[in-house]
Amino acid sequence: MDLTLKIWRQKNADDKGQLVDYKVTDISEHMSFLEMMDVLNEQLINKGDEPVAFDHDCREGICGMCSMYINGEAHGPDKGITTCQLHMRSFKDGDTIYIEPFRATAFPVIKDLVVDRTSFDRIQQSGGYISVNTSGNTQDANAIPISKIAADKAMDAATCIGCGACVATCKNSSAMLFVGAKVSQYALLPQGQVEATERVLSMVQQMDDEGFGNCTNTGACEVECPKGISLENIARMNREFLKASIS
């Protein structure tokens, strides 16, 4: 198939940036979206032009690196996938495709389609962990009884890959689905109880300091999340935060 691509080009963080039109031809419907981008970049390199910078790593939907806002949606038109799992069969011959970086004040553009998502790292560092004594007498985690429901919900929350699609798709650039998932995965398990109070207070504080917006419960994040993280996690974070604030 032949496509017109409107891609955001921006030399660096200080550059104003603009959409630039490109044509790609003979694109196979079996290609992944990133492979199509590779074809474009080969064309650009062969012509002596600067290739389009974009994030990618595992290319199997696990690492959360590939971002891109494709035709008005985080990770493109299909649901429950990352950009590397999006295939060109989701588009038609002759289509015009808009490809933009994830937009949020807390995700500044580094170059072209690459954004700085280290604000997520700082939120995680502020409390997204448990302190474990690894001196050799650590209790086997499997020896602690945990209900199936709690274990499943914790696991569901822990599948968050921190890709930032929730922020990118939210009209307020809210990070509450990400933080809600990270708070929940520990709040649901006994190992997470010791630091539960400080964790939620610190992570929410860091989230606010990073300049993410407020959740208005549109639910767009849940729909676009490649891992199907539920809004239930935001509600749990809110409960944990209120509980921690009054204790």
Added chain:
Amino acid sequence: MSGFISSSIARKVAMALSALFLIFFLIIHLAVNITSIFSETLFNDLSHFMGTNPLVQFALQPVLIFGVVFHFVMGFILELKNKKATVVKYAKDNGAANSTWTSRNMIYSGLVILAFIVLHFVDFWIPELNVKYVHGDMSGMLEGTQNFRYFEELQHKFVNPARVAAYVVSFVLLGLHLAHGFQSAFQSMGFNNKYTKTVKTLGKAYSIAIPAGFIIVAVFHFLNH
């Protein structure tokens, strides 16, 4: 404590609490208004009670005014903060693919409701304050008669078709605001469990029934004056 008050979650919870208070108030308001359709006497009696009872006037009314003002002011504060979090917009953004129009446009439906409240205050509340607290007439009677003035005043307001149209449009926008706001308030307060589906259904029913009730009152009096 200052950290708690300025936190995003505390602000959302405060927004939700004021919303639930206003949701409760709308039920009371409609319950009084709807009586005007089938009983002039009952409407007059209830209006006189609401307008002269010290508990309603000096305890509940100030709380209501605070609730309304707080909901609007906090709504604008949150909107401004959210605008700062999203300075650069997408060239192409397909919001309809993942969320409802009502959920994405609460600020606009809210602004229409704010404009309506100004109109409603000019229509009813300010004249009411003028009669009762400036002129000191707490009788609730039409001048020179022994009849209550409330029903007459209500009918008189809905003679003008432009005003009726403005009210109807405002109530439709109120319905859209509530269609998202009702369930959203519960979610903000951390309520998301097996009862969420029921809350959503209840929210939809409420967001249709309450505005429809107000519309029926306005249109009824327009057609029967």
